[in-house]
Amino acid sequence: MEDSIALCALTEIDDPGAKGFDLDFHLDRYGRPLRIIVTRLGDKAFGWINSCPHAWVPLDVEPDQFMDMTGQFLxxxxxxxxxxxxxxxxxxxxxxxxxxxxxxxxxxDGMIKIKSYPDKEG
Ligand code: FES
Incomplete structure (x- = not known):
């Protein structure tokens, strides 16, 4: 597998905003694509596992709808x-x-890439 994988350009995500990705090449313990969220704040991007720490379910009920009414928070x-x-x-x-x-x-170079793969244990 290549060293890093590009997800999208930073400019493809609203500022502030968020976009979801299903990683077909990284399966979770149940064999499903790992779901992540990429958030953008200005010229920075952050990656999160799409799983609420309250009940461990995805944050988005409607696909890719992550932002609250203020447009400032997931x-x-x-x-x-x-x-x-x-x-x-x-x-x-x-x-x-x-x-x-x-x-x-x-x-x-303006592209958001996966840095490395998290440990699949857990
Ligand atoms: S706050 Fe309950 S699952 Fe997110």
Missing amino acids: LCANHGAAFTLGSGVCLRGPCKGRKLMSFPLKLE
């Missing part, structure tokens, strides 16, 4: 938890104070 559509785009910390909701699991990304 929203768990199941119970309304709000997470910061840059730290993944939950500010309100049933998992307040907990954090999304990060997923390592890097930015190269």
